[in-house]
Amino acid sequence: MRPLTFKGFLNTYVAYLSGEDTLDPARLASLVRKRPRLSAPLVLWAVETDHVDRLTGLLADRPLLVSELRAAQRLRSDGRLERALEGPRSPLRPEYAKAWQSYVARRDAPRRDADLKLAARQRALALAAQKHVSRYRLAKDLGLNPGNLHAFLTQGNPRRLSLDKAVGLVKYLEAA
Numbered sequence: 001m002r003p004l005t006f007k008g009f010l011n012t013y014v015a016y017l018s019g020e021d022t023l024d025p026a027r028l029a030s031l032v033r034k035r036p037r038l039s040a041p042l043v044l045w046a047v048e049t050d051h052v053d054r055l056t057g058l059l060a061d062r063p064l065l066v067s068e069l070r071a072a073q074r075l076r077s078d079g080r081l082e083r084a085l086e087g088p089r090s091p092l093r094p095e096y097a098k099a100w101q102s103y104v105a106r107r108d109a110p111r112r113d114a115d116l117k118l119a120a121r122q123r124a125l126a127l128a129a130q131k132h133v134s135r136y137r138l139a140k141d142l143g144l145n146p147g148n149l150h151a152f153l154t155q156g157n158p159r160r161l162s163l164d165k166a167v168g169l170v171k172y173l174e175a176a
Helices: 006-018 025-031 037-046 052-058 061-077 083-087 094-131 135-142 146-156 162-176
Strands: none
Touching: 006 025, 006 037, 006 083, 006 094, 006 146, 025 037, 025 052, 037 052, 037 061, 037 094, 052 061, 061 083, 094 162, 135 146, 135 162
């Protein structure tokens, strides 16, 4: 699986926030008035996808948004956009940082989930040893594939169980 890029995230995020699942710049520009949450992600999307000139023309009646669009474009051309979005003293409004934080949360979710699953694995191993519950019993009672359960518990492969199943495993052992 390819890692999520900021551009890829913005494509889906802007389409979602539009409420119409569209990436047409003309349609998005017309939706900004009805959906104010769309403005900051739309500006970032335009900068990342090279739609700045087109969107500038479409937003001519919104001078503040056009100036933010130009500021974001300058930051990107200087290679400082990501640092500005991460930093506490950004020249952009806080809404821009929120879009970046949403991206970071989505980008880092697989790693965070893997860490949570491995912590659940440690807890499950300790509880299984303490309560003398066999792997066969765990697999049967929880409806888990025995091979996946073995790979998860023995080899520490977090991809073999979902986060829900790993948490369910710990809850089952705590109640046993």
